[in-house]
Amino acid sequence: MAYHTGVHNVQSAKTVEEVMNALYYNKRDYAYIKENYKRLAKAIAKQAHYDNLTTDPEKTAKVMEKAFEKTFKIIDKLLPEVNEENLEVLGRAIHMNTDDPFVVLRNAGIDVEPELEEFRQFLAEISGKRVEERPRFRGVNTADLTLETHKLLGILNGLKFADYSEKAVGRALRELDARVEELMGKKNLELLGLYLGFQRLLERRDFERAEEFLRELS
Template structure:
């Protein structure tokens, strides 16, 4: 079988599958990881990555067969369905990291996976943003484990920031209005620095507004602050 760089993602699939089983069964025994490792080793020897993606039922059954040798499973069919539901989420993560064989991202990924402090940050700085996929997977784990996660609060634009944006629109984005707004925003940011890091969110709103003004992205400015 021709070597497929994405097969390096087997270790990632292994780990994420272990999380599904552990959360569904509320057990974090090392034998779960070993059992899934044995299942993935068997699959790895005989299947390409693309064929693996096309056979979620077979993967789930392989995992069930190996896991049930190590730990008691209350309901095999429910666990199997949870694994089948989780697999597309896992593949979305792997596809983002390994889009094709011999992709230049592989060096970046290798560095990220050996970086204990901020692997997701390293990927993001190199154009590989898997945070949305990881959040979706985290929500899925919470669901199958019976926990409820709070949804992130939507960021409300402060009224003082909105006032500047709306004032610019009212002034039809004239050069004099833009210049005055820039000066006002910079003054606001300078004064807020005395309250950093407590004022970090407000500083971020002002900085976003400033850059949109400087880049003359008025349509986007209206979408965000209108």
């Protein structure tokens, strides 16, 4: 939305957040979003128009549809299904001792770089900015990965203290969603994988596996 409106501000993010929050409050998961993304695109466009961010809701809805579609391609390729095999591959790829996460992913038949670059070019196109092809991703600083893992463990401990209430889990998922969007913009694959894996497990309310996932990386 920020790229589509040509500005980067809190109001743009809030417009999308208002629609996504409604989904979380109604316990709508990723599968629901994929099935109903066109309706969601229209809802976001309508809200953007109401907030005086855009003047053409129909055009905005079309842009948001494409944004959803390209985002789905990245998520589905990075973590197509939450199972032991996929989590093991993802865990190895983002582990602090892994020099090149793309080697791990490619060996497992996963290559998300084309999809990430496609999304980046899409953002550049709708913002009217030309961009040059970027080099391959560089590994994340291991200290950063450890720090982020400990942050997620802190979130999980907070949920445990709150007896895993739906309100607390919903709030955590909203925070994770915002962080995932930020990491996608930065093209930080290692941290993106960490947050997506943790987010998927929280959506499934599989708190035990979420803790195991994080402990293996800490």
